[in-house]
Amino acid sequence: MRDYLADRILAALATLGGAPDGFVPEFQQPANPEHGDLASNAALQLARHFRRAPRQVAEDLARALDVDARRITSVEIAGPGFINFRFGPAWLTDELARIVQAGEHYGRTGSGTDRRAIVEFVSANPTGPLTVGHGRNAVLGDTVANLFEWTGYGVTREYYFNDAGRQMRVLGESVKARYLAFVDPSRGTREIEGPSGPVAVPDGFPEDGYLGDYIGEIARGLHETHGADLVDAPADGPFKEAAEQVIFREIESTLHRLGIRMDTYFNERTLYETGRIWEIVEALRGRDLAYEKDGATWFRTTAFGKEDDTVLVKSTGEPTYRLPDIGYHVDKLERGFDRIIDIFGADHIATYPDVVSGVKALGHDTDRIEVVIYQFVTLVRGGEPVKMSTRKATYVTLDDLMDEVGEDVTRFFFLMRSPNTHLEFDLDLAREASEKNPVFYLQYAHARIASILRKAEEVGFAFDPDADLALLTHETETSLVKVLLGFPEAVERAAEAREPHRVATYLRDVAVAFTQFYGACRIIGEDPKLASARMQLATAARIVLRNGLSVLGISAPDRM
Template structure:
C-alpha cells in the first residue's frame, strides 16, 4: 500500500467512526480490484520475473510492476515449483499467487492502523455471478447503449453528461465504469440508506458517469455520497520525495508507519480537508515538540493525567458543586470550547469532514495549556481546586474521545 492508499483508508475509517458516533449503523467495505487489465499485468509481471530466475533473458516492459515485491513472489514460486511453471500462463497461478500475497500484506498494513473491514467485495465476483453480462443486457433493453467501432457505448449525452462513453472496449474489456455501476447496484440491493464512496482525485471524471447510469436505471442516487480526496506528497528535508507505484521508487505505507508511528500517520492524514492536497512532512511528523500537533494533543492529555495523579495524592477530588467559581477568562474559554464538542462531532459527521475534529482538538489543547499556565489546581482553595479538577477531567475526556474518533491513542504518560 502506498501513502495515497493510506489517505483513502484512514479517511474512510474516520468517517465511519464519525457516522457511528452520531448513531448510524455502519458497515465498512473494501472493494478489491481483482479483475481487468491491471490484474493481467500483475500476473505477467510475476511470470516474467519467474522466468528470469530460470535463467531466461527477459525484456521487462516499462509499464509492468517493477517493485521488489514482484520478485519476492516470483522467488517463492520458484522455490516451491522449480521450473514446473515454465509454460504456465500469466492468468493462472502467477496472478492468483500475486493477488493472494498482496491482499495478505494489505490487511497486515491496515491492522497496524487499526482499520478493520466488515466486508470484502471482490470485483471479479461481478463477472463470476453474471452481473456484468446482465447489466449490459439491461442497458440494451432500455436503449441506453449502442455499438460503434466494435465497442459498446453508453448514451451518457442523453443522461445529462457531456458525451457518450465507452463501457466495453473493442477488445472486449470493460472500462472502469461498467463494474463500478454493477457494484453500486449490489449496494442498493443490500438496502443501504446511505452509501459513502471514497475515491482518489483520478476518479473525478468517472464517478459522475456511474451516478448518471444508476439514475437512468431507476436508483436513488441521493443515497450516494461521493468523497474525493486529493493526493499526498511526502516531504523530507524540505524536498519532495518522488514516487511511482509501478517503478517502486515510492514510500510504502508500512515504511511511513515505521518512520513516524501509526498515531502520527492517522492524524496527519486527517488534519487537512480531503479536498486539499496534503504535504506530509516527515521531519515535522518526527518532532517531539509543540510544532507537531500529535505530540501537542497527546502531551495535553498526559499532562492532565499527571495533574490528576498529584491531586489524588493531595486528597483532592473532582466536584461539580462549585463550577460557578470558574470565573477567569481562561476557565470560561475552556468551558465554552468543551460545550461545543457534541456539535463539532455532529457537523464533522454530517459534512464528512474529519479535519474539523483535528482543528477543534488543537484549539481545545491550546486553551488548556493557557489555563494550565494561569490557573493553579494544587495550591488553590479546596472548593476552587475541586471545580478545576472537574474542568480538566472534562477536558481529558473530550481529548481522549476526539482522538479516538481519529484513531489516535491518548497516552497517560509521555
C-alpha cells in the same frame, strides 16, 4: 442552547407581528469574546421584512425576548444589529457536570440513529504495497466512517477491488519472470527503462512489469516451496494468485497498523459471476441508453448532458470499469444503505457522473450516493516533489512513513487539512521535526491531565465528585468550559460536511484552552472544594480530548 434561543426568538417575533414563513433563527459564536457567547443575526435578516433599520428591529426583538435568567444572563445589541447572548454560570456548570457524566459517550449524537451507511475506501487493486498516496484515502475514509458512527449510524467499511484485468496480468508475468530466474540463475537478462535509467530484468519480464523488491520476494517464496515445479504454470495462475494473496496480506497489515479494519471486501468479479453487469446492459438497452457501434457497446451519456457517449463494453467483449461500477452501486443500494459514500482521489472525479447516470437510469435513488473527493498528496523530499509510480517502485510506502513518523502522526497529518486542498507532505520535515507536529500538542494536553490524576492519587487527594462547580470562576476556567461544550456540535458538523479536519481544528482549541487553564490555575494544593471543582473540569477536558482523538483514530496517551 441554540434550539432554546431559536424557540425564544420565534416566540418574541410572534408578538411583533410574526416572522416570514420558514424563518429559522441562526446563531454563531462571536470571534470576539466581548460579543458574548452566542450571537443572533435575526434582526439583520429581518430588517427588510419589517422595513425598519436593523438596530431598531434588534431593539424591539430584545425587548420582547423572554428568556430564562438562569441560562442567559445578558442580552445585548451591538454592531449593525446583532443580538448577543451571554450564558449563565449556573447553566455552564450544569452542562459541565453533564460532560463528566456522559464520559466516553460525550459527543455522540443521535441524528443518524437507525440509519445505515457504507463507506467504500482504499479499494486499491493488489498490485503492490499501499503508498503514501493511498494513505490519505484510507485515513479519510476510516475517519468519515467514525464520524458516521458518532452520529448514530450503523457503518460498514468496504474495500472494492478487482483481481482480473491487465494490471494483475502484468503482475503475474512479473512474478513468473523473477521465479524463472530463481529456478535458473543463468537465465539471461535484458534492460528495460526503470525509474532512473535502464535496469536489468530477467528474460520474459514484461516491458511494463512491476519493479518493486516485493515481486522478487514473492517469487523467492514460490521457488522455496515449489522448487522448479511451476516453470510451465501460466503467469496468471499460481503466480498471480500468490502475488495477490501476499500483497493483500500486506495491505491488510498496513491498514491494521493505521487502526483500520474493513468489514467487507467486495470483488468486482462477483458482478460478472452473478450476471449482474449483463442485466444492466440489457436494462439500459431497453431504455435506449445503450447501443452497439464498432463492435463495442456504448452508453448514451449524451442523454445526460455529456459531449460524447462512452464505451461500456469493449469490442473485445470486456467491460470497461464503468459497467461494474454501476452494478456495484446498484448492489449497495439494494443492500439497503441510507448513505453510500465513496472516497475518491481527484483523478476519479470525472468518472463519477457516468456511474450516477447509469444507476439513476435504472430507476434507483441516487441521492443516497455521495462522493468525497480529496486532492492529491504531493510528496516533498529535499525540497523537491517526488514522482511516484507503483510500477516503477519509486514510491514511499505507508509502512515506510509510519516507521519514520509513527502511526498517530501519519493519521493526523492526513486529517488535519480539508480534503479538497492539496496536501504537501514534506518527508524531511516529518522525519526531523516530528516532535513539533501538532498531534503531539493534543496528546500532550491529554497526558498532562492524566498526570494530574496520577499525582492526586499519589498525594492521597480524594476529590469530591459532587464538587461545587460554581467555584470555577477564573477566566480560563469558564472559557475552557465553553470550548468543551462545543464538542458535540464540532463532531456533528464534521460529519455533515464529511470533513474530519474540523474535529482536528476544534481539538486544537480544546488543547489551547486547557493549557491556558493549566498555566493559570493549580489544582492539587488548592482548597479541597476548589481543587475538586477544577478536577472535574480537567476530567471533562480529558474526556473531550480522548473522545475527539478517538474520532480521529489517534491514541490518547497517559504519559509522554
